[in-house]
Amino acid sequence: MLRIAVPNKGSLSGPAAEMLHEAGYQQRRESKELRIVDPENQVEFFYLRPRDIAIYVASGRLDVGVTGRDLLIDSGADAEEILPLGFARSTFRFAAKPNTANGIEDLKGRTVATSYEGIVAAHLADSGIDASVVHLDGAVETAIELGVAEVIADVVETGTSLRNAGLEVFGEPIMQSEAVVIRRTGADTEEPKVQQFLRRLQGVLVARTYVMMDYDCRVEQLEKAVALTPGLESPTVSPLHNEGWVAVRAMVPAKEAQRIMDDLYAIGARAILTTAIHACRL
Ligand SMILES: Nc1ncnc2c1ncn2[C@@H]1O[C@H](COP(=O)(O)OP(=O)(O)OP(=O)(O)O)[C@@H](O)[C@H]1O
Numbered sequence: 001m002l003r004i005a006v007p008n009k010g011s012l013s014g015p016a017a018e019m020l021h022e023a024g025y026q027q028r029r030e031s032k033e034l035r036i037v038d039p040e041n042q043v044e045f046f047y048l049r050p051r052d053i054a055i056y057v058a059s060g061r062l063d064v065g066v067t068g069r070d071l072l073i074d075s076g077a078d079a080e081e082i083l084p085l086g087f088a089r090s091t092f093r094f095a096a097k098p099n100t101a102n103g104i105e106d107l108k109g110r111t112v113a114t115s116y117e118g119i120v121a122a123h124l125a126d127s128g129i130d131a132s133v134v135h136l137d138g139a140v141e142t143a144i145e146l147g148v149a150e151v152i153a154d155v156v157e158t159g160t161s162l163r164n165a166g167l168e169v170f171g172e173p174i175m176q177s178e179a180v181v182i183r184r185t186g187a188d189t190e191e192p193k194v195q196q197f198l199r200r201l202q203g204v205l206v207a208r209t210y211v212m213m214d215y216d217c218r219v220e221q222l223e224k225a226v227a228l229t230p231g232l233e234s235p236t237v238s239p240l241h242n243e244g245w246v247a248v249r250a251m252v253p254a255k256e257a258q259r260i261m262d263d264l265y266a267i268g269a270r271a272i273l274t275t276a277i278h279a280c281r282l
C-alpha cells in the first residue's frame with residue numbers, strides 16, 4: 001500500500017484534495033479525519049500539518065507527500081521534489097515600509113520577521129548578510145507596525161496582505177513556490193506504486209492544461225496546419241469523404257487554443273472545435 005501525506009489545513013489542503021479526487025482517489029469526508037484508506041487504489045492518506053509533511057516523508061515512514069516547495073526547503077528535511085503540481089503558486093519576498101530598503105545589503109544589522117526561518121537564514125548566509133531573524137507563526141505583516149522587526153520575509157501571491165499593511169516588496173524574489181510531490185532523498189522513484197501515483201497526477205495536470213482540437217483542412221495546407229498543432233507525439237490525420245480534405249486531431253495548450261483557432265482559420269482550416277480532456281494517461 002502506498003502511504004501518502006496530504007496537507008490537512010491552509011492554502012494547500014483544498015486544492016490538494018481536489019487534485020487527488022480528480023486522479024480517482026477517495027478523499028476524507030470530514031476535515032477532522034486524520035487518516036483514510038482507499039483499498040481499491042491500494043493507498044493510505046495521512047492528513048498532516050503542511051509544515052510537518054517533509055519531516056514525515058524524510059523519515060521514510062510515508063512514501064510520498066504533497067507540500068509547498070517553500071515548506072520543503074524551509075524544513076531542511078532530507079526529501080526532494082519529484083513533481084510540481086501547478087497550484088498554490090507564490091513568491092517568497094522581503095518587504096518593508098516604503099523607502100526603508102532597496103536591496104538585501106540594506107538588511108545588515110536589521111531584524112527580519114518570518115515564518116520561514118530556514119529559507120531566510122540560508123538566503124542571508126548565502127548573500128553574506130549579517131541580520132537577525134525573528135520567528136513568528138503567521139500574520140507577520142503586523143510585526144513591523146508593532147516594532148518586532150523592520151523587515152519581513154513572507155509568501156506573496158496577489159500582494160493584498162502587504163498593501164493592506166502599508167508594506168512594499170524590495171530586492172529580488174527569494175524563491176518561487178508551488179505545491180509539489182516530495183519523496184525521501186535518494187529513495188527509488190521508479191517503484192511501480194510511486195510511478196502509478198505520479199502518472200495519475202500527471203494525467204490531471206495534462207487534462208487541466210490541454211484541450212483536444214479537431215478541424216478540417218485542405219491537403220495543401222496540412223503541413224502549415226500541423227506546424228500550428230504539433231500535438232504531444234504527432235497529430236492524427238484522417239481522410240475526409242470530400243477529396244482533397246483531411247480531418248486533424250491534436251492536443252493543444254488550453255491557454256493558446258483561441259490564438260491557434262484564429263491562425264488555423266486564417267490558413268483555411270474550418271469546423272475547428274475544441275473539447276475538454278477529462279482524464280489522461282500520457
Ligand atoms: N495566499 C497564498 N497563495 C498561494 N499560496 C499560498 C498562500 N499562502 C500560503 N501559500 C502556500 O501555502 C503553503 C503554506 O501552507 P500553510 O498551511 O502553512 O499556510 P497558510 O496557507 O498560510 O495557512 P495558515 O492559515 O495555516 O497560515 C506554502 O507552500 C505557501 O507558499
Ligand SMILES: O=P(O)(O)OC[C@H]1O[C@H](OP(=O)(O)OP(=O)(O)O)[C@H](O)[C@@H]1O
Pocket residue numbers: 137138139140154155156157158159160161162
Ligand atoms: O499576497 P496575498 O494574496 O495577500 O497572499 C499572501 C498572504 O497569504 C498568506 O497568509 P495567510 O492568510 O495564510 O495568513 P498567515 O500569514 O497567518 O499565514 C501569506 O502568509 C501571506 O500573508
Ligand SMILES: [Mg+2]
Pocket residue numbers: 010138
Ligand atoms: Mg499562512
